Amino acid sequence: MLETSARLLALLSLLQTRREWSGKELAERLDITTRTVRRDIDKLRELGYPVDANVGARGGYRLGAGAEMPPLLLDDQEVLAVALGLDAVTTGAVADMAEASAGALAKLRQVMPSRLQHRLDALRIEAIPREAPTSAVPAERLTDIATACHRNERLRFDYRRNDGEQSRREVEPFRLVRNGNRWYLVGFDLARDDWRSFRVDRMEPKIPTGPRFTPREPPEGGAAAFVARGLGALQQQAIARIRIHLPLDEVAPMIHHYWGALESGDENSCEVTVYSTSLTSIARWMHAFDADFTVIEPDELRVELGAVAEYHDQVAERYRRAMSARL
Numbered sequence: 475m476l477e478t479s480a481r482l483l484a485l486l487s488l489l490q491t492r493r494e495w496s497g498k499e500l501a502e503r504l505d506i507t508t509r510t511v512r513r514d515i516d517k518l519r520e521l522g523y524p525v526d527a528n529v530g531a532r533g534g535y536r537l538g539a540g541a542e543m544p545p546l547l548l549d550d551q552e553v554l555a556v557a558l559g560l561d562a563v564t565t566g567a568v569a570d571m572a573e574a575s576a577g578a579l580a581k582l583r584q585v586m587p588s589r590l591q592h593r594l595d596a597l598r599i600e601a602i603p604r605e606a607p608t609s610a611v612p613a614e615r616l617t618d619i620a621t622a623c624h625r626n627e628r629l630r631f632d633y634r635r636n637d638g639e640q641s642r643r644e645v646e647p648f649r650l651v652r653n654g655n656r657w658y659l660v661g662f663d664l665a666r667d668d669w670r671s672f673r674v675d676r677m678e679p680k681i682p683t684g685p686r687f688t689p690r691e692p693p694e695g696g697a698a699a700f701v702a703r704g705l706g707a708l709q710q711q712a713i714a715r716i717r718i719h720l721p722l723d724e725v726a727p728m729i730h731h732y733w734g735a736l737e738s739g740d741e742n743s744c745e746v747t748v749y750s751t752s753l754t755s756i757a758r759w760m761h762a763f764d765a766d767f768t769v770i771e772p773d774e775l776r777v778e779l780g781a782v783a784e785y786h787d788q789v790a791e792r793y794r795r796a797m798s799a800r801l
Contacts, residue, residue: 481504481506481514482514482517482518482521484504485500485504485511485514485515485518486518486523486537488500488503488504489518489525489535489536489537490537493536494528494534494535494536495534495535495536496534496535497511497512497534497535499534500535511535515527515535523537524537524538525537525538526538555723609655609656609657609673609675610655610675611657611674611675615674615677615679616650616657616674618679618681619647619650619659619674619677619679620650622647622679622683623647623648623649623650623659625683625686626646626686626687626688626689627647627683627684627685627686627687628644628645628646628647628664628683628684628685628686628687629644629645629646629647629659629661629679629683629684630642630643630644630679630680630683630684631643631645631672631677631678631679631680632677632678632680633672633676633677633678634676635676643663643665643672644663644664644665644684645659645661645662645663645664645670645672646661646662646664646687646689646690647659647660647661648660648661648662648669648689648690648692648693648697649692649697649737650674650697651671651697651698651701651735651737652735652736653698653701653702653705653731653735654730654731655731656673656674656675656731657673657674657675658671658672658673658674658701659671659672659674659677660693660697660700660701662690669693669700671700671701671704695713695715695747695771696715696737696745696747697737698735698736698737698745698746698747699713699715699735699747701735702734702735702747702749711749711750711751711752712749712750712751712752712753712755712756713747713748713749714747714748714749714753714756714769714770714771714772714775715745715746715747715769715770715771716745716746716747716748716760716767716768716769716770716775717743717744717745717746717767717768717770718743718744718745718746718763718765718767719742719743719765719766719767719768720742720743720744720763720765721741721742721743721744722736722744725744725746725763728762728763729746733748733749733750734746734747734748734749735747745770753772753774753775753778754778754781754782756775756778757775757778757779757781757782758782760779
């Protein structure tokens with residue numbers, strides 16, 4: 475059995491990895507009794523960690539949100555992932571984050587074990603300096619818009635079109651979508667009585683937000699597909715929605731805004747909207763993800779996948795014959 479201090483750290487680590495644990499589950503994982511679990515939970519609360527408890531047959535413990543950010547327990551790979559993400563964040567589609575990311579990275583390096591500092595230094599690369607893209611948006615603006623989406627609050631903003639024309643809009647915001655270095659808001663435009671997408675870098679939101687609203691049925695195909703349709707590029711003659719069975723952070727680097735848009739999913743998979751000149755071409759390069767996937771729509775893509783699978787079977791058989799053939 476672990477000593478008390480080590481056991482508290484192990485308990486805290488478990489609470490940070492899952493939304494909710496039952497007392498029995500925690501006791502089994504830590505090899506202690508449920509009574510000891512309750513005592514340890516009380517000790518964590520005394521140390522300032524906000525651990526919530528639900529009573530009843532389906533009750534459990536969960537780490538709640540506190541007034542301050544508690545220390546996080548990260549494994550080696552998680553530490554490196556956070557550090558590399560902070561190092562690269564200034565080249566993305568969010569402006570004014572350079573100072574904050576540099577400060578967070580410095581704090582992380584200060585407490586990082588030497589073995590991880592060496593690995594991080596080995597992964598450090600030179601980057602060609604470049605200005606932030608003109609479409610980069612302040613993090614505060616993204617946060618305000620995302621909050622309005624989450625709370626189902628009407629959003630008012632001044633909007634500048636591509637031709638420079640200004641207008642005042644009031645929408646029921648649905649979701650933010652990133653496409654390359656550009657952010658879009660998908661929302662229901664009350665004055666036009668229809669769904670619209672807006673480039674966030676051309677928006678000037680007005681605070682406070684408006685009244686709460688009842689969410690509508692989302693646009694066909696979801697937010698990313700709606701933005702993709704609106705872009706109107708030639709390569710978007712065929713559009714498909716596919717669930718890739720990989721975490722979001724693994725799929726994101728594979729997506730290029732010329733041919734796809736990414737919507738967040740869960741920790742095991744994410745939805746991708748891909749577009750091309752035909753469903754045949756989409757079916758042919760789905761292998762590039764090197765993962766299982768599920769077609770959401772359209773059904774016609776399944777037919778094309780079957781044709782591609784049959785073609786590869788024929789190619790595989792041709793290669794096998796060549797391996798065994800002798801002159």
